[in-house]
Amino acid sequence: xxxxxxxxxxxxxxxxxxxxxxxxxxxxxxxxxxxxxxxxxxxxxxxxxxxxxxxxxxxxxxxxxxxxxxxxxxxxxxxxxxxxxxxxxxxxxxxxxxxxxxxxxxxxxxxxxxxxxxxxxxxxxxxxxxxxxxxxxxxxxxxxxxxxxxxxxxxxxxxxxxxxxxxxxxxxxxxxxxxxxxxxxxxxxxxxxxxxxxxxxxxxxxxxxxxxxxxxxxxxxxxxxxxxxxxxx
Amino acid sequence: xxxxxxxxxxxxxxxxxxxxxxxxxxxxxxxxxxxxxxxxxxxxxxxxxxxxxxxxxxxxxxxxxxxxxxxxxxxxxxxxxxxxxxxxxxxxxxxxxxxxxxxxxxxxxxxxxxxxxxxxxxxxxxxxxxxxxxxxxxxxxxxxxxxxxxxxxxxxxxxxxxxxxxxxxxxxxxxxx
Numbered sequence: 001x002x003x004x005x006x007x008x009x010x011x012x013x014x015x016x017x018x019x020x021x022x023x024x025x026x027x028x029x030x031x032x033x034x035x036x037x038x039x040x041x042x043x044x045x046x047x048x049x050x051x052x053x054x055x056x057x058x059x060x061x062x063x064x065x066x067x068x069x070x071x072x073x074x075x076x077x078x079x080x081x082x083x084x085x086x087x088x089x090x091x092x093x094x095x096x097x098x099x100x101x102x103x104x105x106x107x108x109x110x111x112x113x114x115x116x117x118x119x120x121x122x123x124x125x126x127x128x129x130x131x132x133x134x135x136x137x138x139x140x141x142x143x144x145x146x147x148x149x150x151x152x153x154x155x156x157x158x159x160x161x162x163x164x165x166x167x168x169x170x171x172x173x174x175x176x177x178x179x180x181x182x183x184x185x186x187x188x189x190x191x192x193x194x195x196x197x198x199x200x201x202x203x204x205x206x207x208x209x210x211x212x213x214x215x216x217x218x219x220x221x222x223x224x225x226x227x228x229x230x231x232x233x
Numbered sequence: 234x235x236x237x238x239x240x241x242x243x244x245x246x247x248x249x250x251x252x253x254x255x256x257x258x259x260x261x262x263x264x265x266x267x268x269x270x271x272x273x274x275x276x277x278x279x280x281x282x283x284x285x286x287x288x289x290x291x292x293x294x295x296x297x298x299x300x301x302x303x304x305x306x307x308x309x310x311x312x313x314x315x316x317x318x319x320x321x322x323x324x325x326x327x328x329x330x331x332x333x334x335x336x337x338x339x340x341x342x343x344x345x346x347x348x349x350x351x352x353x354x355x356x357x358x359x360x361x362x363x364x365x366x367x368x369x370x371x372x373x374x375x376x377x378x379x380x381x382x383x384x385x386x387x388x389x390x391x392x393x394x395x396x397x398x399x400x401x402x403x404x405x406x407x408x409x410x
Contacts, residue, residue: 022398023391027308028369028376056347057402059297061370062259062304063348064355070257074271078249078278082242085283164339185247189339197247216294218234 014040014047021051025058143230148199148209150232155199157185157209159228162193168216171227173199176208181222187211206232234288234295245282252296253278256303263307263371264314273310277303296344308373347405354401362397365390 017040023029024037041047141148147158157173165171171189174181185197199209208231213224234248256277261270281302288298355363368374368382376394380387 019395020391022402023369023376023394026366026369026394026398027373028379028394030375030377054398054402055293055297057351057398057405058370059293059300060344060347060351060405061366062297062300063255063344064352065258065262067254068258068261069254070271070274074257074274075249075253078253078275079242079246081275081279082245082282086240086242185244188251 014044018047018050021047021054022058025051025054141230141232144228146209146211146228146230148230148232150203155203155209157187157195157197157199157211157230159187159189159195159211160193162189162195162227164189165213169213169224170216170218171195171211172214172218172222173197174210174212174222175199175203175206176210176229177206181210181212183218183220184209186218203232208232240282240285248281248295249278252299255296256300259300259303260307263304263373264310269310269314270307273303273307277306280306304370311373350405351401354404357404358397358400359393362393362400365394366397366401369394 017037020029020033020037024034029037041051139150141150145159145161147160149156149158159171162171171187173184173187175184176182184199187195187197189195203209208229210222210229211227212222213227214222215224253274257270257274260273260277261267264270264273277299281299288295355366358366364383365376365379368379369376374382376390377387380390383390
């Protein structure tokens with residue numbers, strides 16, 4: 001134990017437990033050992049920092065395995081179980097008011113940059129896109145580097161020529177109603193600069209679909225700059 | 234994730250499409266059987282849906298959180314159904330990425346590269362170090378169980394696991410620099 005360790009209040013047991021952090025993350029400790037490590041982590045910032053440092057290696061172990069594609073039937077079973085768990089009224093024919101419970105409406109407070117983005121968007125909305133046409137019940141709207149196909153109340157947003165978001169950030173879609181932007185789906189960009197995402201919300205009466213840059217994991221209110229938008233009219 | 238917590242089925246569909254392949258691959262690696270891997274994957278994703286996707290961003294990425302749930306369920310399945318036969322014969326060096334590289338998103342490409350770095354780091358470890366790490370992570374064995382299986386002192390297992398993990402973490406950091 002070095003003098004610095006003593007200065008930090010570490011004792012032999014603490015250092016022994018720190019050496020077990022890798023095993024702790026692997027789940028290889030006994031219940032009693034795990035409990036002692038957790039007690040140490042509760043009281044030691046250096047130990048928590050070391051745990052954070054070690055964690056990516058354990059997380060990535062899961063990605064080192066041979067990649068196998070699951071059968072399409074597995075996807076259907078999982079999504080079928082999800083669908084079956086939904087209340088009946090959520091799947092019934094939609095009146096816009098019934099879908100409202102899926103939206104975060106009211107009380108939205110836009111950060112200044114996002115609020116300004118919405119003002120700019122509303123002002124520029126006339127130049128943001130146009131309707132491409134209607135085909136078999138669906139309607140397609142064109143924006144800058146973006147295309148929205150609306151079928152019934154839902155839509156598919158497609159982006160082209162899109163740069164990847166900055167590290168620890170992601171693109172997120174929003175449905176614009178008046179001055180409000182209602183959160184929709186996160187968007188993953190392919191290496192070739194394209195992206196496709198479902199916009200599951202009721203688009204009937206919506207004015208546009210907007211894409212902004214948000215922190216990884218998404219946001220409940222827009223915080224970042226507008227990437228693109230598609231006017232619906 | 235907030236959308237999944239709000240029981241948005243289409244958001245969940247995107248979530249499955251993003252992580253289902255990796256989840257199934259990990260489940261298969263651990264349980265070693267197609268049917269069991271599918272059951273594990275299904276149980277994991279349905280539990281995420283039904284629990285409202287209680288993801289805490291401070292604990293790491295969505296991906297790591299999801300795969301952690303899959304791993305735990307796979308190990309439970311292993312213990313329950315198969316008596317925890319050690320999986321020491323898998324060739325994890327075979328990379329059978331079925332999707333062309335140009336179809337990978339930037340995040341997927343980064344993960345792929347990091348996984349390759351980690352795989353390389355594991356390969357460079359002495360066999361006795363990588364073995365104890367793989368037994369723990371993919372087999373769900375405790376250090377005591379590993380010591381018993383390999384007929385070596387517990388302290389030796391602890392030392393090898395610690396050294397191995399620190400080496401691969403250091404090498405991973407150097408690879409990302």
